[in-house]
Amino acid sequence: MGCKCRDSRAFVFWCIVLSSLIHVSLGSKSRHFKWEVEYMYSTPDCLEHVVMGINGQFPGPTIRAKAGDTIVVELTNKLHTEGVVIHWHGIRQHGTPWADGTASISQCAINPGETFVYRFKVDRPGTYFYHGHYGMQRSAGLYGSLIVDVADGKKEPFHYDGEFNLLLSDWWHRDVHEQEVSLSSKPFRWIGEPQSLLINGRGQFNCSLAAKFSSNASVSQCKFRGNEQCAPQILHVDPKKTYRLRLASTTALASLNLAVGGHKMVVVEADGNYVQPFAVDDLDIYSGESYSVLLRTDQLPSRNYWISVGVRGREPKTPQGLTILNYIPTSASKLPTSPPPVTPRWDDYNHSKAFTKSIFALMGSPQPPRTHDRRIILLNTQNRINGFTKWSINNISLALPPTPYLGSIKFGLNYAFDQRQPPDNYDNSYDIMNPPVNPNSTHGNGVYTIKFNTSVDVILQNANALANNVSEIHPWHLHGHDFWVLGYGEGKFKEEDEQNFNLKNPPFRNTAVIFPYGWTALRFVADNPGVWAFHCHIEPHLHMGMGVVFAEGVHRVGKIPRAALACGLTGNKLN
Amino acid sequence: MGCKCRDSRAFVFWCIVLSSLIHVSLGSKSRHFKWEVEYMYSTPDCLEHVVMGINGQFPGPTIRAKAGDTIVVELTNKLHTEGVVIHWHGIRQHGTPWADGTASISQCAINPGETFVYRFKVDRPGTYFYHGHYGMQRSAGLYGSLIVDVADGKKEPFHYDGEFNLLLSDWWHRDVHEQEVSLSSKPFRWIGEPQSLLINGRGQFNCSLAAKFSSNASVSQCKFRGNEQCAPQILHVDPKKTYRLRLASTTALASLNLAVGGHKMVVVEADGNYVQPFAVDDLDIYSGESYSVLLRTDQLPSRNYWISVGVRGREPKTPQGLTILNYIPTSASKLPTSPPPVTPRWDDYNHSKAFTKSIFALMGSPQPPRTHDRRIILLNTQNRINGFTKWSINNISLALPPTPYLGSIKFGLNYAFDQRQPPDNYDNSYDIMNPPVNPNSTHGNGVYTIKFNTSVDVILQNANALANNVSEIHPWHLHGHDFWVLGYGEGKFKEEDEQNFNLKNPPFRNTAVIFPYGWTALRFVADNPGVWAFHCHIEPHLHMGMGVVFAEGVHRVGKIPRAALACGLTGNKLN
Structure with missing residues (x-):
């Protein structure tokens, strides 16, 4: 990203457009895929279960492209009764908002x-992924990796000799249809913690790779011939080299921490943006986030090392996900001699915050506007509606309409959703440190209409949930944009907190967490005509209403493909 | 039905129309229902499971109407990712083919x-039911009863003092999404026999009402306070009275036999048509069928009696479904002193045939045309397609298209489905007594186009399945019509068998079985403009392709509601 885009938002925008055009001229190409989505039997954690797969694969096929390429995915729905969409997480969809793959927002679910043909440009190198965005189909296993390399003739700002891609997820034994019923029950029934953590779709529920280190003598040692679906994908490395680990979390629920026994990692990329390199012993990764870390194979080559993934932020009831870093020519079957890295205590939020606050944009990254044109403060609360447990934002629990917003706004179908905008703020007397005095909330599907090309601050304000002394981590993901993370704070956000915003080198990302009882300040430029979801990336939380919708410059949106509109009120308008 | 409609088909038709009009003038009315379909927790067989319910009820609410009434059901889909439709089984939908509730055939699934508003007339008294007709949603629990009483001022041709309605179904513990995957797996995985049989949605898996009669000492006696979801619905009767039992089977798989301990039953209605009364000790009822029987409470009133339901036609691995006939004032909790009636042996087909062949239309019933204009012979075979196990008809396994036929034919969208008609016959050298020499088959979605107002014979020809010495019972159900069941035979149908057709008093029905290695001859008049499914009512068999589609007089179909067309290629045509 050689061009310096510091002066104005418009310049940033055109700079990106120009740079895309240049990439085209440098030999970027179209990459075509034909995918069929269907349920299939698989053994993600060594137990057989039905998963949602693509072309018979779980996780779905990895897309590998170069910056500037156009991806074309012809997605055929082979499910029997369910619609489907796929969201390309981290891809901003400039000029193709209908390809964002969000049911009820950017398109009609594919029957x-x-x-449906997804056609979009990947304008920027980075570590991305894709996943279902309808009901809880992500949790059902509809996900895969999307890796964008630098364009021909370009270089990454760091060196590495090889790379591995680790897509992290969590897995339940109860199927998602039952999970949905559970979450929608009165009284509420929580789905519980995941049974397993998966690394590239592989975990071990009924055995452990590290049984001999377990305090539980009844845990048996996994024995694999190697071709089992649930056998770990071992990372074979040469000594004295540098490897790039691409990490992405598409968990439904779990906040994770990853560590490599005996090795430090240097973080170099977050959500498709370069960051100032910094070294860590372990790394937190929340649902919706991606990172690249560099790992130097500088340890004893006669041994192998654990790669471990454990749960943060919720009292963990799920065993660590494990795989092995294997130094060639040491046998891959030789187990590490010491136990897997201990995941930091789940409620050691200082550890999490220290990591999160260590992330700064690499010099030369896009810089935020100095000011905001609008500030939207979003209070995150857990609520009740007619006895059902929900999450609400400024006391509105999002219930998506049958007609997708992109079409209904473009065509002025004012009766397709609530025309009142949700509030930009909440009652400042609200006590975020305690359960809500009045937990009642309402369903809503109104939209925040953002003036095109303006600078928007979003302050995510956390609060106490329904139970005493509970405030959870929520990773919020914005579609269609990256935002600058200007700061984090404890307690209630106050206007004077703005003075401490980092306008110099804030990380540029698409996902950011709010910590318990804290706030997170984001800024983005509404430069992407379309309608965009902004939501907690914990799938059951979104299912329970934890999201909002931003619309910007919809009148500038080009011709929406007919197939994206073929339902609800826009379906009626087609001719 | 006082009018005698014997002379011509047209007269039959107008007679029905006129009789409907007369009903209107006699005070028929519209009956409005607002229904929401959603998954919910329930305990159909005392174990908790997710079922598909309507307005929080499983089975769905019973509709009760009078002949000539118009039923209006506003059906809202509250599922998260699945479409839904409801078929009104046995209702012929004259003039409203778009309300038949068959996805891919009569309408687009409701997103x-x-x-979607179902609006249709119930023109004839009888015992009907409704159920999902998309994927395997019937098996998921989407069903309920539809009872049509005689119009005001009319009388049934038999007397009874009271009535009970028993809707029979079978129940699996594996959810239907997994069942669908199972049936679509290579190698094939059969879903197995149902875990429980349900009477009005109630069964007992983990206990038995008749434990003390069980040969298995580990079976425990059910204990109910009475308000349990799975407690049997007890039939409280007065001595020395006559009761009408309305029976309908919406099983996914099981052929059933029902008996009432110590009581004979007199069959008076089949599939909404009166039959010549005949007495039985027990009665076979196949999926898709309904009966009314009269039961005289002429036994010792100091005792109670079992009502039992057991499996026929497949080696049963499912316990009997049970409930109790309770003679008032005997305590309902007093168990019968003898064991429940023994269900006839599953493969005693002579018993089944004797019952089936005892059914004749009541005098005055509509009579069949003397001749046929077209004869379609449908060979039922089990096949393989690319290693997947399927059922085929004349070597075509039905794979329904995304665009419903009713719209695509009406609007001449010739690319919406295979324009070649499936064959009217099969290679006469085919050996029905053995597994297919070449089991390969093909998928297809062509349609039998029937000339309007012609008389059509359908000969259902059974055959050996893929395994040696296996030929199964298949209950075939026709939408939009009743047919006359002209005869049954063993082996391969031959033209000379026509000489033995019963043209005098054949039963007029919407469902008829073929017995193993046999044939069944049906005749119907194609007098109902629309597109109509004709299929094996065993849901997994239909899922595996066991059906055909008839189209007749589609150019005469009135204005199809927009909502029925809002998908696929007809969605694109809307304006």
Whole structure:
């Protein structure tokens, strides 16, 4: 990203557009894929279960492209009764908002038997992924990796000799349809913690790779011939080299921490943006985030090392996900001699905050506007509606409409959703440190209409949930944009906190957490005509209403493909 | 039905129309229902499971109407990612083919969050039911009863003092999404026999009402306070009275036999048509069928009696479904002193055939045309397609298209489905007594186009399945019509068998079985403009392709509601 885009938002925008055009001229190409989504039997954690797969694969196929390429995915829905969409997480979809893959927002769900063509440009190198964005189909296993390399003739700002891609997820034994019923029950029934953590779709529920280190003598040692679906994907490395680990978390629920026994990691990328390199012993990764870390194979080559993934932020009831870093020519079957790295205590939030606050944009990254044109403060609360447990934002629990917003706004179908905008703030007397005095909330599907090309601050304000002394971590993900993370704070956000915003080198990302009882300040430029979800990336939380919708410059949106509109009120308008 | 409609088909038709009009003038009315379909927790067989319910009820609410009434059901889909439709089984939908509730045939599935209005006339008294007709949603629990009483001022041709309605179904513990995957797996995985049989949605898996009669000492006696979801619905009767039992089977798989300990039953209605009364000790009822029987409470009133339901036609691995006939004032909790009636042996087909062949239309019933204009012979075979196990008809396994036929034919969208008609016959050298020499088959979605107002014979020809010495019972159900069941035979149907057709008093029905290695001859008049499914009512068999589609007089179909067309290629045509 050689061009310096510091002066104005418009310049940033055109700079990106120009740089895309240049990439085209440098040999970027179209990459075509034909995918079929269907349920299939698989053994993600060594137990057989039905998963949602693509072309018979779980996780779905990895897309590998170069910056500037156009991705074309012809997606055929082979499910029997369910619609489907796929969201390309981290891809901003400039000029193709209908390809964002969010049901009820950017497109109609693809009906069984039908095919929808996703066609979009990947304008920037980075570590991305894709996943279902309808009901809880992500949790059902509909996800995969999307890796964008630098364009031909370009270089990454760091060196590495090889790379590995680790897509992290969590897995339940109860199927997602039952999970949905559970979450929608009165009285509420929580789905519980995941049974397993998966690394590239592989975990071990009924055995452990590290049984001999377990305090539980009844845990048996996993024995694999190696071709089992649930056998770990071992990372074979040469000594004295530098490897790039691409990490992405598509968990439904779990906040994770990853460590490599005996090795430090240097963080160099977050959500497709370069960061100032910094070394860590372990790294937190929340659902919706991606990182690249560099790992130097500088340890004793006669041994192998654990790669471990454990749960943060919720009292963990799920065993660590494990795999092995294997130094060639040491046998891959030789187990490490010491136990897997201990995951930091789940409620050691200082550890989490220290990591999160160590992330700064690499010099030369896009810089935020100095000021905001609008500030939206979003209070995150857990609520009740008619006895059902929900999450609400400024006391509105998002219930998506059957007609996707992109079409209904573009065509002025004012009756398609609530025309009142949700509030930009909440009652300042609200006590975020305690359960809500009045937990009642309402369903809503109104939209924040953002003036095109303006600078928007979003302050995510956390609060106490329904139970005493509970405030959870929520990773918020913005579609269609990256935002600058200007700061984090404890307690209630106050206007004077703005003075401490980092306008110099804030990380540029698409996902950011709010910590318990804290706030997180984001800024983005509304430069992408379309309608965009902004939501907690914990799938059950979104299912329970934890999101909002931003619309910007919809009148500038080009011709929406008919297939994206073929439902609800826009379906009626087609001719 | 006082009018005698014997002379011509047209007269039959107008007679029905006129009789409907007369009903209107006699005070028929519209009956409105607002229904929401959603998954919910329930305990159908005392174990908790997710079922598909309506307005929080499983089975769905019973509709009760009078002949000539118009039923209006505003059906809202509250599922999260699945479409839904409801078929009104046995209702012929004259003039409203778009309300037949068959996805891919009569209408587009209703998308999540959307509402479709079913509006149709119930022109004839009888015992009907409704159920899902998309994927395997019937098996998921989407069903209920539809009872049509005689119009005001009319009388049934038999007397009874009271009535009970028993809707029979079978129940699996594996959810239907997994069942669908199972059936679509290579190698094939059969879903197995149901875990429980349900009477009005109630069964007992983990205990038995008749434990003390069980040969298995580990079976425990059910204990109910009475308000349990799975407690049997007890039939409280007065001595020396006559009761009408309305029976309908919406099983996914099981052929059933029902008996009432110590009581004979007199069959008076089949599939909404009166039959010549005949007495039985027990009665076979196949999926898709309904009966009314009269039961005289002429036994010792100091005792109670079992009502038992057991499996026929497949080696049963499912306990009997049970409830109790309770003679008032005997305590309902007093168990019968003898064991429940023994269900006839599953493979005693002579018993089944004797019952089936005892059914004749009541005098005055509509009579069949003397001749046929077209004869379609449908060979039922089990096949393989690319290693997947399927059922085929004349070597075509039905794979429904995304665009419903009713719209695509009406609007001449010739690319919406295979324009070649499936064959009217099969290679006469085919050996029905053995597994197919070449089991390969093909998928297809062509349609039998039937000339309007012609008389059509359908000969259902059974055959050996893929395994040696296996030929199964298949209950075939026709939408939009009743047919006359002209005869049954063993082995391969031959033209000379026509000489033995019963043209005098054949039963007029919507469902008829083929017995193993046999044939069944049906005749119907194609007098109902629309597109109509004709299929094996065993849901997994239909899922595996066991059906055909008839189209007749589609150019005469009135204005199809927009919502029925809002998908696929007809969605694109809307304006």
